Amino acid sequence: MATFIQLLVAGIAIGLIYALCALGVNIIYKSTKILLLAGGGLVLMPAYIAWVFVSWEAFPPALAIIVTFLLSAVLGWVLYRTTQHPLIGQPLLAPAICTTMLWFLLRGVTFLIWGGNPRMFPSWLAGRDVLHFGPVNIPEVTVVALVACALVVAVLMLYFKYSRGGLAMRVTAESHTIAEILGIKVRRVFGNAWVICLLLFAVAGILTGAITGISQDLDMIGVYGIVVALLGGLESFTGAIVGGLLIGLAQTLVGGYLGAKLGGGIAEVVPFIIIWLVMYWRPYGLWGLVRIERI
Amino acid sequence: MGERPCGVFNTRYEQDRAILRTRWQWALFIAFLLALIVLPRFMSSHLLYLGIQISTTIIAMLGIQLMMGYTHQIHLGLAGFVGMGAYGSSLLTYHLGLNFFPAMLAGGLLAAAYGLIIGTSALRVKGLYMVIPTVSAHFIFFYLVNEIFKKWTFGTDGIEAATPSIFGFTFNSDLSYFYLVAAIALIMGILARNLVRSKIGRAWVAIRDNDLGAECLGINIFYYKLLAFAVGNFYAGIAGSLWAHYVGYHNAEFYGIQDTVYYAAFTIVGGMGHIMGAVFGTLFWRVLGEGVNYVAPIVQDILPSTISANVGAAMGLIIFALVVIVFLVLEPRGVAHRWEIFKRSYRLHPFSY
Numbered sequence: 001m002a003t004f005i006q007l008l009v010a011g012i013a014i015g016l017i018y019a020l021c022a023l024g025v026n027i028i029y030k031s032t033k034i035l036l037l038a039g040g041g042l043v044l045m046p047a048y049i050a051w052v053f054v055s056w057e058a059f060p061p062a063l064a065i066i067v068t069f070l071l072s073a074v075l076g077w078v079l080y081r082t083t084q085h086p087l088i089g090q091p092l093l094a095p096a097i098c099t100t101m102l103w104f105l106l107r108g109v110t111f112l113i114w115g116g117n118p119r120m121f122p123s124w125l126a127g128r129d130v131l132h133f134g135p136v137n138i139p140e141v142t143v144v145a146l147v148a149c150a151l152v153v154a155v156l157m158l159y160f161k162y163s164r165g166g167l168a169m170r171v172t173a174e175s176h177t178i179a180e181i182l183g184i185k186v187r188r189v190f191g192n193a194w195v196i197c198l199l200l201f202a203v204a205g206i207l208t209g210a211i212t213g214i215s216q217d218l219d220m221i222g223v224y225g226i227v228v229a230l231l232g233g234l235e236s237f238t239g240a241i242v243g244g245l246l247i248g249l250a251q252t253l254v255g256g257y258l259g260a261k262l263g264g265g266i267a268e269v270v271p272f273i274i275i276w277l278v279m280y281w282r283p284y285g286l287w288g289l290v291r292i293e294r295i
Numbered sequence: 296m297g298e299r300p301c302g303v304f305n306t307r308y309e310q311d312r313a314i315l316r317t318r319w320q321w322a323l324f325i326a327f328l329l330a331l332i333v334l335p336r337f338m339s340s341h342l343l344y345l346g347i348q349i350s351t352t353i354i355a356m357l358g359i360q361l362m363m364g365y366t367h368q369i370h371l372g373l374a375g376f377v378g379m380g381a382y383g384s385s386l387l388t389y390h391l392g393l394n395f396f397p398a399m400l401a402g403g404l405l406a407a408a409y410g411l412i413i414g415t416s417a418l419r420v421k422g423l424y425m426v427i428p429t430v431s432a433h434f435i436f437f438y439l440v441n442e443i444f445k446k447w448t449f450g451t452d453g454i455e456a457a458t459p460s461i462f463g464f465t466f467n468s469d470l471s472y473f474y475l476v477a478a479i480a481l482i483m484g485i486l487a488r489n490l491v492r493s494k495i496g497r498a499w500v501a502i503r504d505n506d507l508g509a510e511c512l513g514i515n516i517f518y519y520k521l522l523a524f525a526v527g528n529f530y531a532g533i534a535g536s537l538w539a540h541y542v543g544y545h546n547a548e549f550y551g552i553q554d555t556v557y558y559a560a561f562t563i564v565g566g567m568g569h570i571m572g573a574v575f576g577t578l579f580w581r582v583l584g585e586g587v588n589y590v591a592p593i594v595q596d597i598l599p600s601t602i603s604a605n606v607g608a609a610m611g612l613i614i615f616a617l618v619v620i621v622f623l624v625l626e627p628r629g630v631a632h633r634w635e636i637f638k639r640s641y642r643l644h645p646f647s648y
């Protein structure tokens with residue numbers, strides 16, 4: 001029972017991190033209609049940037065995190081302006097493939113600068129303590145990740161519900177034409193979407209880095225984020241969160257209980273099997289919009 | 296399609312159907328064949344290696360061109376299917392001692408069968424949603440090879456692939472293997488070119504342009520989508536089998552996620568919906584790869600020593616990504632589109648616009 005609860009908590013934590021990535025993919029898809037496949041790189045780059053500032057002794061810790069988010073936001077805007085803005089209006093495949101290339105670009109750049117050795121955050125960010133609840137042992141950092149993810153999701157919801165920027169984004173998601181008529185600068189909304197997306201990926205990258213350490217393998221988080229976004233439905237925030245929890249729990253539980261029988265690789269492959277099977281049942285994801293098409 | 300050269304008029308149906316219409320085209324084609332036969336004799340072993348690599352890649356790119364370019368079934372897991380074909384044939388030759396040629400066909404059929412299993416989800420999803428079943432296929436392939444069938448595939452240790460031989464002749468030199476691969480690539484290319492202008496190809500194009508419209512015209516979408524998946528992945532399997540038996544040894548690491556993405560990316564760079572697009576894409580890819588191999592040591596000398604150790608692995612990723620992004624931004628329709636424009640303006644020469 002203790003093992004089960006430990007796996008459950010770990011699964012929820014990793015699931016919420018996937019959900020953050022999926023929300024990033026969702027926001028880009030809803031506003032620009034482009035499937036973001038760059039998740040891997042968008043997790044790696046902010047995580048390494050954070051590592052540079054956080055492990056820099058002379059830098060105040062709180063400022064390090066703020067600077068990381070600022071740089072991530074700038075990165076998001078630059079990536080949008082240089083690679084996606086010129087492709088507006090092209091067939092949707094070209095920008096999607098362009099984003100996979102962004103993944104490779106960021107992966108290459110991080111590997112060039114920081115190499116393949118895994119890095120660790122200093123202990124104030126990646127707490128090494130283990131909390132004991134009777135027989136259940138839960139690493140402190142997992143709890144931090146849980147709380148942080150929940151907070152980010154709450155802030156995002158409030159932003160979309162009450163702020164002007166969020167309102168503009170919801171209108172743009174509904175229809176580009178209507179948004180233009182209402183005087184919303186759609187292209188600026190696209191840029192905002194990329195910035196918000198990068199911030200979400202930065203949170204996901206930093207939290208995963210705190211749990212597992214930072215290495216090139218971190219980019220699988222972004223890939224699972226895409227899987228989760230499609231599992232939940234590309235238009236749905238609920239879907240992203242529920243899908244993230246589903247995939248995270250499935251991964252940790254299957255890896256924990258069946259890993260010995262089916263080989264260690266099962267934990268990596270189980271999200272892909274789940275999404276492939278779900279595609280038969282609900283092709284547009286669990287909460288996705290079923291489009292009615294006419295000729 | 297496109298315009299015919301000036302002054303060429305079709306008076307018989309055979310002329311209308313021909314791929315090579317004019318004497319010049321025949322002359323160029325024969326010159327190309329002669330060059331293909333004669334030139335390799337004077338090429339260095341590195342150039343032959345490159346030639347074999349390009350020929351096998353062209354086969355796989357033809358496959359993905361049929362799926363992505365002609366049927367609009369986005370395929371982001373091709374390396375998995377290439378690996379499926381390679382494992383199919385190498386397992387048969389290693390464990391059962393089968394001859395290479397039937398084993399190659401079996402490898403292709405295995406990849407096609409895997410494609411059918413994955414492709415059944417194509418009934419319900421379309422367009423960019425196809426990314427996920429195909430990427431899943433890629434990762435499931437890794438799991439199958441490294442964990443489930445470890446007893447036969449030897450997991451990450453890799454498996455030997457026998458050198459092909461037929462009627463006592465062994466293709467053990469680079470030159471003979473190049474002829475074999477080039478001949479197969481040529482046959483597969485002509486096959487693909489003819490396939491896409493047959494009834495099947497027209498059905499595929501109809502599905503690509505508007506699948507609901509195609510269904511209303513009485514085209515069985517599910518059948519033709521699955522057919523595209525089977526044929527395309529058959530091509531991929533043949534390509535994988537040929538490459539594995541040239542190298543003589545392979546494991547699942549040969550078929551990484553990078554290759555998977557490059558197959559799709561260079562199909563777009565080459566140009567979607569053109570058979571020549573597969574050839575252009577492959578040439579672009581492999582020549583760029585050679586360029587990276589040439590540039591990387593130079594960059595390694597320039598950069599400070601703390602990061603120069605990483606250049607080898609990182610340089611390829613960065614240069615490929617940058618070049619493809621720049622290409623997509625500047626010419627999203629690919630090289631083949633430019634080629635068509637060039638041909639048209641050349642043929643209508645004095646009056647081109």
